[in-house]
Amino acid sequence: MEAKFEFMPSGSVTSPKGFLAGATCAGIKEKERLDLGILASEVPCVAAGLFTTNRIKAAPVVLCQQRLRSGKAAAIVVNSGYANACTGEQGLADAAEMARLAAGVIGVSAEDVLVASTGVIGQPLPMERLRAGIKQITLSRDGGHELGRAIMTTDTVPKEAAVKSDGGGFTIGGVAKGAGMIHPDLATFLCFLTTDARVDIDFLKVALRQAADVSFNMVSIDGDMSTNDTVLLMANGRAGDKPISRGSGQAEAFQQALNQLCIYLAKEMARDGEGATKLIEVTVGGAPSQAAARLAARTIVSSPLVKAAIYGKDPNWGRVVAAVGRSGVEVVESKIDLYLGGICLVRAGCPQPFDREEAVRVLDKGEVIIDLNLNLGSATATAWGCDLTEEYVKINSHYTT
Amino acid sequence: MEAKFEFMPSGSVTSPKGFLAGATCAGIKEKERLDLGILASEVPCVAAGLFTTNRIKAAPVVLCQQRLRSGKAAAIVVNSGYANACTGEQGLADAAEMARLAAGVIGVSAEDVLVASTGVIGQPLPMERLRAGIKQITLSRDGGHELGRAIMTTDTVPKEAAVKSDGGGFTIGGVAKGAGMIHPDLATFLCFLTTDARVDIDFLKVALRQAADVSFNMVSIDGDMSTNDTVLLMANGRAGDKPISRGSGQAEAFQQALNQLCIYLAKEMARDGEGATKLIEVTVGGAPSQAAARLAARTIVSSPLVKAAIYGKDPNWGRVVAAVGRSGVEVVESKIDLYLGGICLVRAGCPQPFDREEAVRVLDKGEVIIDLNLNLGSATATAWGCDLTEEYVKINSHYTT
Numbered sequence: 001m002e003a004k005f006e007f008m009p010s011g012s013v014t015s016p017k018g019f020l021a022g023a024t025c026a027g028i029k030e031k032e033r034l035d036l037g038i039l040a041s042e043v044p045c046v047a048a049g050l051f052t053t054n055r056i057k058a059a060p061v062v063l064c065q066q067r068l069r070s071g072k073a074a075a076i077v078v079n080s081g082y083a084n085a086c087t088g089e090q091g092l093a094d095a096a097e098m099a100r101l102a103a104g105v106i107g108v109s110a111e112d113v114l115v116a117s118t119g120v121i122g123q124p125l126p127m128e129r130l131r132a133g134i135k136q137i138t139l140s141r142d143g144g145h146e147l148g149r150a151i152m153t154t155d156t157v158p159k160e161a162a163v164k165s166d167g168g169g170f171t172i173g174g175v176a177k178g179a180g181m182i183h184p185d186l187a188t189f190l191c192f193l194t195t196d197a198r199v200d201i202d203f204l205k206v207a208l209r210q211a212a213d214v215s216f217n218m219v220s221i222d223g224d225m226s227t228n229d230t231v232l233l234m235a236n237g238r239a240g241d242k243p244i245s246r247g248s249g250q251a252e253a254f255q256q257a258l259n260q261l262c263i264y265l266a267k268e269m270a271r272d273g274e275g276a277t278k279l280i281e282v283t284v285g286g287a288p289s290q291a292a293a294r295l296a297a298r299t300i301v302s303s304p305l306v307k308a309a310i311y312g313k314d315p316n317w318g319r320v321v322a323a324v325g326r327s328g329v330e331v332v333e334s335k336i337d338l339y340l341g342g343i344c345l346v347r348a349g350c351p352q353p354f355d356r357e358e359a360v361r362v363l364d365k366g367e368v369i370i371d372l373n374l375n376l377g378s379a380t381a382t383a384w385g386c387d388l389t390e391e392y393v394k395i396n397s398h399y400t401t
Numbered sequence: 402m403e404a405k406f407e408f409m410p411s412g413s414v415t416s417p418k419g420f421l422a423g424a425t426c427a428g429i430k431e432k433e434r435l436d437l438g439i440l441a442s443e444v445p446c447v448a449a450g451l452f453t454t455n456r457i458k459a460a461p462v463v464l465c466q467q468r469l470r471s472g473k474a475a476a477i478v479v480n481s482g483y484a485n486a487c488t489g490e491q492g493l494a495d496a497a498e499m500a501r502l503a504a505g506v507i508g509v510s511a512e513d514v515l516v517a518s519t520g521v522i523g524q525p526l527p528m529e530r531l532r533a534g535i536k537q538i539t540l541s542r543d544g545g546h547e548l549g550r551a552i553m554t555t556d557t558v559p560k561e562a563a564v565k566s567d568g569g570g571f572t573i574g575g576v577a578k579g580a581g582m583i584h585p586d587l588a589t590f591l592c593f594l595t596t597d598a599r600v601d602i603d604f605l606k607v608a609l610r611q612a613a614d615v616s617f618n619m620v621s622i623d624g625d626m627s628t629n630d631t632v633l634l635m636a637n638g639r640a641g642d643k644p645i646s647r648g649s650g651q652a653e654a655f656q657q658a659l660n661q662l663c664i665y666l667a668k669e670m671a672r673d674g675e676g677a678t679k680l681i682e683v684t685v686g687g688a689p690s691q692a693a694a695r696l697a698a699r700t701i702v703s704s705p706l707v708k709a710a711i712y713g714k715d716p717n718w719g720r721v722v723a724a725v726g727r728s729g730v731e732v733v734e735s736k737i738d739l740y741l742g743g744i745c746l747v748r749a750g751c752p753q754p755f756d757r758e759e760a761v762r763v764l765d766k767g768e769v770i771i772d773l774n775l776n777l778g779s780a781t782a783t784a785w786g787c788d789l790t791e792e793y794v795k796i797n798s799h800y801t802t
Contacts, residue, residue: 055734087752122719227726314798346523393712393794396706397712
């Protein structure tokens with residue numbers, strides 16, 4: 001059953017009922033930019049999170065993982081500029097203090113406040129500026145966009161939206177940052193999701209994992225996560241009486257709305273990849289298993305040579321085939337079909353004659369679509385990325401200096 | 402026992418007794434450059450090879466794998482410009498014809514000729530030019546350097562050397578190409594090794610694998626191989642009567658000489674990485690196992706963010722720690738020691754104060770040395786790579802056009 005939604009590209013994390021947000025220029029970054037924010041619910045929420053699999057975890061990640069064992073939260077405090085990672089015991093103390101200070105401003109228990117940080121690794125948080133800054137934050141019902149800007153680092157645009165269910169009456173809002181996703185081994189990915197739906201905590205966890213698997217996890221390559229990567233979902237129940245649980249009437253609608261929002265945010269992140277000029281969407285079909293389809297699509301979309309060729313508008317399809325060949329997925333060369341923006345380049349493993357100028361025109365668009373069919377099974381997966389440009393190197397060779 | 406060797410940086414594959422080589426401008430590439438060559442032994446050789454693990458294998462790789470089942474070979478014919486990969490049945494026929502034509506020039510059986518190709522994927526070999534070119538090749542005893550230039554693509558310098566055993570009287574020569582090793586998912590890596598030692602075929606295979614494991618396999622990241630990657634080792638026995646076999650008197654000396662030569666060629670390839678300005682050498686010690694040490698060292702040296710930071714002379718050590726954290730290797734943050742060119746940046750997980758100007762000077766050198774100690778065990782491994790520059794993107798966004 002296809003549920004009906006209203007997609008709101010100008011929505012934010014404060015679009016669902018009962019959420020407030022605000023941000024300030026605390027002077028954490030050198031430039032005069034929003035760098036500290038709070039997102040809070042008027043009433044306690046059930047909450048779930050997904051975190052980096054990196055063995056080196058930033059202090060706020062450790063704190064969130066501990067606090068979310070309770071399955072509830074009331075607010076998130078977040079800063080950009082410093083990652084509070086590789087900062088030892090002091091870092092843990094600083095993260096806890098951030099939560100305590102935010103709790104004081106909002107008027108909730110410190111234990112109910114989650115923390116996120118993004119920025120440079122290995123330098124202690126400038127706590128004086130954070131202490132002063134948190135007090136300056138004013139929360140409001142339309143503060144979502146302010147929060148969206150406060151979490152940006154090398155992002156060039158905020159990534160925000162909301163989805164409203166026509167039938168169920170609930171809304172889900174989301175904000176994400178993560179311009180470095182094209183090589184996400186340092187650049188932090190943060191995503192905060194809010195909903196006024198009343199959701200059972202067990203279902204909330206499952207729904208979040210499922211949504212992330214078809215969205216955020218299809219932008220990065222496996223395991224290639226930063227020390228700080230965090231996805232948080234808070235549900236405050238303001239728009240529903242009966243909790244949505246696995247198998248309940250609204251469960252499928254909630255999952256679809258959450259997937260749609262997360263895929264939108266994931267694509268926006270890929271599009272805003274550091275130095276990127278294009279969004280790349282790779283769909284691998286005919287795979288022997290879902291895992292194989294996912295791995296193949298991610299391997300292609302994260303191949304530096306594929307990304308560089310697309311930047312150069314070079315229909316060098318051999319790089320796509322070579323990438324899938326090294327992905328570890330079962331591949332039979334003589335069965336591969338490959339399409340670029342609808343143009344068939346390879347059929348049953350044989351290079352097809354194609355109009356090079358037309359292919360260059362396809363590569364000149366803001367979105368480049370690659371479809372590869374392994375013709376070995378029925379599983380399909382889509383991954384997103386962006387092109388690799390000189391600008392990416394420029395950005396990443398001078399980040400701390 | 403440390404064997405004694407004379408290292409000959411101006412040596413080549415024709416430094417060992419009884420090897421001949423030659424090359425020609427066959428017009429395969431657009432520019433007037435050497436692009437076709439032959440390496441031959443005056444007498445039959447025992448021979449071993451290592452090949453790409455990519456599921457998509459170029460035609461010459463398929464041919465070599467078949468022919469090396471016999472454990473012998475007499476010659477190699479090689480072209481640059483076209484990879485003869487994703488070229489179907491025609492590609493296999495073309496590779497076989499290359500071998501046949503070379504065999505005619507040398508006067509050996511076609512079955513004893515191996516084939517290698519490097520260049521663009523998915524376009525058929527220009528066989529007319531190859532047929533004419535092979536006839537033009539003149540083999541000579543000092544033709545090794547000519548062959549070294551003929552296999553270059555985006556390489557800026559040939560990579561060649563030889564090692565002469567003081568005691569054993571044998572010589573090993575080698576040539577390699579592979580400037581794309583910094584992201585080797587397309588750029589072909591080729592290496593031809595020759596020796597006048599008399600070597601037992603079983604030991605030859607083991608020795609080649611062991612040498613590759615501490616050299617070429619520590620430049621690329623796991624499985625990230627092109628469709629064409631090939632290492633070939635031919636031993637013609639001209640300098641010895643008694644075969645070197647596992648456990649025999651000369652076995653250890655032969656292994657050491659081969660390792661030394663392969664490590665030299667691997668470093669030269671890393672140094673000549675596409676667009677590179679520096680060689681990066683990463684040693685991970687204190688690892689719980691050899692596999693862990695290798696994986697951690699390779700993950701760090703291939704991290705785009707580490708590579709970009711080094712290019713920017715930015716002592717952003719957080720990227721090194723984040724890379725090892727995501728490598729999949731056991732890591733305890735509070736045990737990590739990290740040194741950059743001898744400067745301690747992290748001790749027992751704690752950032753150490755350091756002289757930033759001195760660190761920038763270290764990063765300004767042509768070789769940057771990173772030492773990371775996990776302090777969890779006793780295994781150590783070294784990996785090599787290069788920095789990531791705007792020039793890398795330029796080269797790879799306009800390769801076929």
